[in-house]
Amino acid sequence: MEQTSGPDGYSYLGPAGTFTEAALKQVAAAAGKPWHPVNNVGEALADVQEGRSVGAVIAIENSIEGGVTATLDALAARPGLRITGEYLVPVEFVLVARPGKTLDRVRIVNAHPVAYAQCRGWLERELPASAHIPSSSNVAAAASLFADATADAAIAPPGITDHFDLDVLARDLGDDPGAATRFVLVSRSTALPERTGADKTSVIVELPDEEPGSLLAMLEQFSTRGVNMSLLQSRPILGDAFNRYRFVIDLDGHVHDERVADALLGLRRYSPKITFLGSYPRADGRPVQYEAKHDDEVFIEARDWLRGILSGEPAAD
Secondary structure, eight states: OOBOOOTTSEEEEOSTTSHHHHHHTTOGGGTTSOEEEESSHHHHHHHHHTTSOSEEEEEEEETTTEEOHHHHHHHHHSTTOEEEEEEEEEOOOEEEEOTTOOGGGOOEEEEOHHHHHHTHHHHHHHOTTOEEEEOSSHHHHHHHHHHOSSOSEEEEOGGGGGTSOOEEEEOOOOSOTTOEEEEEEEESOOOOOOOOSSEEEEEEEEOSOOOTTHHHHHHHHHHTTTOOEEEEEEEEOTTSOTTOEEEEEEEESOTTSHHHHHHHHHHHHHOSOEEEEEEEEOTTOOOOOOOGGGSHHHHHHHHHHHHHHHHTOOOOO
């Protein structure tokens, strides 16, 4: 794939061989388009916001580490962007070294801090005396073996040997075999993807005050309407007073679902500082489950009932 920028292209956290690139390969619209590797999430979103790319794929949540804080903060700081899709990539790691190196000679391992944390159990069992050098990315860890002779080996994605002449010393390093990272596609488009019945809605909310019970009042906007939250993560509001937080929330459902729309209306009345990030299909395709009392028809009937009262229509038999 051509590694260049372009107004019809896509940005992703590079270089080639990262998990982010693996997620971008799942984006059907990106096939045949230019791909632009960048150094960080902020740069990827800036490409979209300033028109250098039509979209960016960024990691937003890891099944082990939780929300990716750099992404959550970047989305809050850059208005006008929407999430239009999500993609899951299994997290697998291998230990690689330059040809000729053997596992018993590994003393120093170069690894991204998140990758290192996810492989800590394996390292403590197999290389208990090894030291760790942090790297800016999984691919950079592998590349460092050629640029810097300090590290003996690196933790990297399985496909790294497609890009570097490295030997695999060990496979399946991850402590959790079911680990995965969730990526999202971000663009400037305000067109909502069609609802599928297996959707997710993302918002960022700031509490209007610091009174006792203010967080509970916010959460009740969802619970009273039967809207489940699949992600709730607090982030400090940069540059604001100490103990001031915003909340990144993923809701099960689409904004075209009556229960979700009604919850967002209540949330907007509760807090004017709310950012709608988008409604989009779930990567796992799992239909959203909810009780029948929260069906669309229930909300529609309630609105019709109130409309009749306000318009003076005679009561129905």
